[in-house]
Amino acid sequence: MIVNILLFPFRLLWNLIVTGLIITGFVFWFGFIFGSVLGVILILIFAPDLFLLPLLLVPMYTKIWDEYA
Numbered sequence: 001m002i003v004n005i006l007l008f009p010f011r012l013l014w015n016l017i018v019t020g021l022i023i024t025g026f027v028f029w030f031g032f033i034f035g036s037v038l039g040v041i042l043i044l045i046f047a048p049d050l051f052l053l054p055l056l057l058v059p060m061y062t063k064i065w066d067e068y069a
Helices: 002-033 037-046 048-060
Strands: none
Touching (some): 037 048
């Protein structure tokens, strides 16, 4: 339990940094994609999953509070 209390601020800060990276990534990614009509058309045709590319950072989240038995 003491480990959770000590690591809580660091884990919270890390998750906030990752959230900021995801939001910033979406802003830059959509700006890049929608800067060109041809880019949007090509992505829609060949790789529609690329619209959500910044979500690849989601696995970087850490658990805020670990439950120990």
